[in-house]
Amino acid sequence: MSALKRLGLKVPDSSNPHYSDRQSQTRDTFSFKWSKRDTYESAASKANSQRWLFERYCRNNPELLDQWLAGERRIILDAGCGSGYSALLFFGEHLHHHDYLGIDISDAINIARERFREAGYPGEFLQVSLTELPLPDASVDLIFSEGVLHHTDSTEASLKKLARHLKPGGRFLFYVYAKKAVIREFTDDYIRRQLQPLSDAEAWKALEALTKLGKALGELQVELQVPEDIPFLGIKQGTFDLQRFFYWHICKMYYRPEYTLDEMNHVNFDWFRPLNCHRHTPEEIKKWCAEAGLAIESLNIQEAGITVVAVKE
Secondary structure, three states: OOOHHHOOOOOOOOOOOOOOOHHHHHHHHHHHHHHHHHOHHHHOHHHHHHHHHHHHOOOOOOOOHHHOOOOOOOOOEOOOOOOOOOHHHHHHHHHOOOOEEEEEEEOOHHHHHHHHHHOOOOOEEEEHHHHHHHOOOOOOOEEEEEOOHHHOOOOOOOOOOOHHHEEEEEEEEEEEEEEOOOOHHHHHHHHHHHOOOOOHHHHHHHHHHHHHHHHHHHHOOEEEOOOOEEEHHHEOOEEEEEHHHHHHHHHOOOOOOOOOOOHHHHHHHHHHHHOOOOOOHHHHHHHHHHOOHHHHHHEEOOOEEEEEEEOOO
């Protein structure tokens, strides 16, 4: 039986959705981004993304996912599935043994359906906002929301709304952006505002110059020594690759030597283009989880973001 049938879910009427201007712009951004399949489907891109998923959620131990999905057939809700990119990399063969439901606010839902079909995995998809999902409370076994909650109007409200759909003992796996150093925070928002009047295609093109600079810095392979902590700028003492120093403290300019320019630009576009792009502290996430009745099982805090595995109490 499919996830939709098991949940008794009726397809919602999305002919006249009411979204904020920021949410509508963010929705259109991801429709555009995920349509550019050649910018994220290389072997290098998928291998790096899969490695990072298992590092953050499973502490590099894929058997943890096996344990979470052991036993009876589960309902997996992918809240903000995009093109199905992360779900395919993370769940893989488990998709044959459980009922997967991907939801997304954007037209990327059609690409997800196509990519699942190409990969030979079953799955069902709905184009709907995760805050308007007509699911019963306590009806889902596992919720996966990889890099999505911070792209809604309110990360807190979205987290709490989704948590209501989780069965007691079910797991909520999610990742949200962490707050960055002072200059980096300012630069990120400044660039985001500069891109706002542009079309998605124009914004993609405008970011190429930034991506090329990140590539040039990375190819220098120069190290920088920071002699002392600078607390008021969020800069710590230590030795940094020059590109990574710029990346974490000045401006996001993604670089990986095995990526093409378009693949790196894809990552930068993902960051700078959506107007809804909230960043959070671990303290905020802990508080919201507690208020949502979620007991944190694993909290992976990195400079990029905060990854949570939580269990519904």
